Amino acid sequence: MMSTEFETKNIRHATTKLFTDSGNIQPVAIKLTQGLDLIFHDYNFDNYRSAISFSDKVIRLDFAYSGSVNLIKNNHETIFLEPGFLKLSQSSDDRNNYSTVGGHYRGVTILLDRQKISSEFLSLLENKLLLDDIVTDYLQNDDYILVKTEFIERFFQDVEKVKLRNRVQFLLLRVAELLLYLDSEEAHESVLPKMYFTVQEIKKIYAIRTYLLENMSERATLKQLANKYDIGLTTMQKLFKATYYQSIHSFVLSARLEKACYLLKDSEKSITFIANEVGYINASKFSAFFKDEKGLTPKMYRKLYKN
Numbered sequence: 330m331m332s333t334e335f336e337t338k339n340i341r342h343a344t345t346k347l348f349t350d351s352g353n354i355q356p357v358a359i360k361l362t363q364g365l366d367l368i369f370h371d372y373n374f375d376n377y378r379s380a381i382s383f384s385d386k387v388i389r390l391d392f393a394y395s396g397s398v399n400l401i402k403n404n405h406e407t408i409f410l411e412p413g414f415l416k417l418s419q420s421s422d423d424r425n426n427y428s429t430v431g432g433h434y435r436g437v438t439i440l441l442d443r444q445k446i447s448s449e450f451l452s453l454l455e456n457k458l459l460l461d462d463i464v465t466d467y468l469q470n471d472d473y474i475l476v477k478t479e480f481i482e483r484f485f486q487d488v489e490k491v492k493l494r495n496r497v498q499f500l501l502l503r504v505a506e507l508l509l510y511l512d513s514e515e516a517h518e519s520v521l522p523k524m525y526f527t528v529q530e531i532k533k534i535y536a537i538r539t540y541l542l543e544n545m546s547e548r549a550t551l552k553q554l555a556n557k558y559d560i561g562l563t564t565m566q567k568l569f570k571a572t573y574y575q576s577i578h579s580f581v582l583s584a585r586l587e588k589a590c591y592l593l594k595d596s597e598k599s600i601t602f603i604a605n606e607v608g609y610i611n612a613s614k615f616s617a618f619f620k621d622e623k624g625l626t627p628k629m630y631r632k633l634y635k636n
Contacts, residue, residue, distance in 0.1 A: 361501050364446035368438040386443040388460060390507075391416040392485045396434035399531065401426045410436070414521075415481045417511075418473035419464055437488060439504060453505035456512070463511055467520070475521040477574070480510055521574070533558045534568050541581055545588060545607050551577060581608075586622050589615075593631040600627050 359367045391410055398410040410416050443460045451457045467474050484507055491500060510516055537558055554577075555562040569577050585607040592603045604615035619627050 361497055361504070362447045362450050364442040364444070365450060365501070365504065366440045367500070368440065370437065371435045373433050384442060384444065385419065387419065388441040388443065388464065389416075389418045390439040390441075391418070391436060392438075392481070393434065393436040394485070394489065396429055396436070397535075398434055399428050401428060410475075413477055413482050415476045415485075416473055417463070417467050417476065419468045437485065439507075441508075450501060450505065453502065454508060459508055459512060463508065466517065467511075476511075476516055476519050477521060478515060478519045480515070481507075484510075530560070530564070530568055531572065533560050534565070534572050537565065537569065537577075538573065538580070541577070542584055545581075545585060546605060548608050582618075582622075585609075586619070589619060589627070590623075590630070590634075593627055594634045603627070 359369070361367060392415050393410045393412045395412055397412070441460060443464075446460065456462065484503065488500065488503065537554055540554075540557075549557070551566065552562060555565045558565070560568075566577065569580070573580060575583070589603055589607050592598055592606065596603075598606070600616070601612045604610075604612040607615070609615035609618070616627055619625075619630070623630055625633065
């Protein structure tokens with residue numbers, strides 16, 4: 330029978346190794362079984378330099394719930410971790426510079442030690458060499474890779490909801506499920522390319538995204554956006570898609586739909602008001618757009634989902 334002993338501890342002794350004094354951090358480590366730990370992160374920092382060392386047999390899986398962490402090397406910056414992304418790495422010596430957008434990060438790390446992992450946990454896997462296979466398949470030529478799928482997002486949403494004191498066995502089974510999924514064709518096909526931009530470029534793309542979310546009632550053209558942030562039109566479009574894996578147009582439509590759904594469920598605002606709030610002057614056009622996306626008119630959606 331696999332041990333379900335629950336252990337929680339603040340790893341304060343590691344803070345000086347992991348982060349500079351610029352960060353206010355309180356990571357919590359939870360041992361699920363021998364060789365398998367979860368670390369929950371919820372802290373504020375703008376920049377930090379990592380100086381952590383793991384055994385080269387440790388696989389590290391990182392998932393961000395909120396906040397963005399970027400890697401900076403040679404005055405170039407890359408998306409290192411964004412909400413919804415899973416990062417797989419096996420780096421025995423991490424001495425890099427990182428930054429956050431907005432100064433806050435919340436996420437979870439799964440650490441798997443291939444040398445120490447319990448035989449009971451390995452028995453949950455169809456292939457006892459699965460951890461070695463994951464390293465070979467994903468990390469043979471890269472220090473880390475990023476994967477993004479609906480399964481991964483749902484998986485970590487479930488992990489976040491679990492009441493840990495009563496569900497350690499459940500989490501062990503779910504981690505085994507995640508590892509089996511990573512061995513699937515769908516996961517392999519969802520590995521994302523690592524793209525590097527200058528620090529100045531990526532900060533403009535973040536600013537454009539923030540502007541779009543905060544000014545949804547306005548209808549700025551792509552050219553107006555490029556002029557506002559002093560960036561070439563083509564460059565802006567390419568970098569936005571490389572950063573967020575969708576075009577600016579698709580991003581805006583998704584954001585409008587999400588905000589409209591929220592207002593319909595959680596406010597008493599009129600359909601016309603909501604249409605204007607998400608950038609539609611004509612309420613009829615908004616209703617047509619909403620029905621195409623949700624299969625319901627705004628009025629029907631409100632009636633069905635109103636809180």
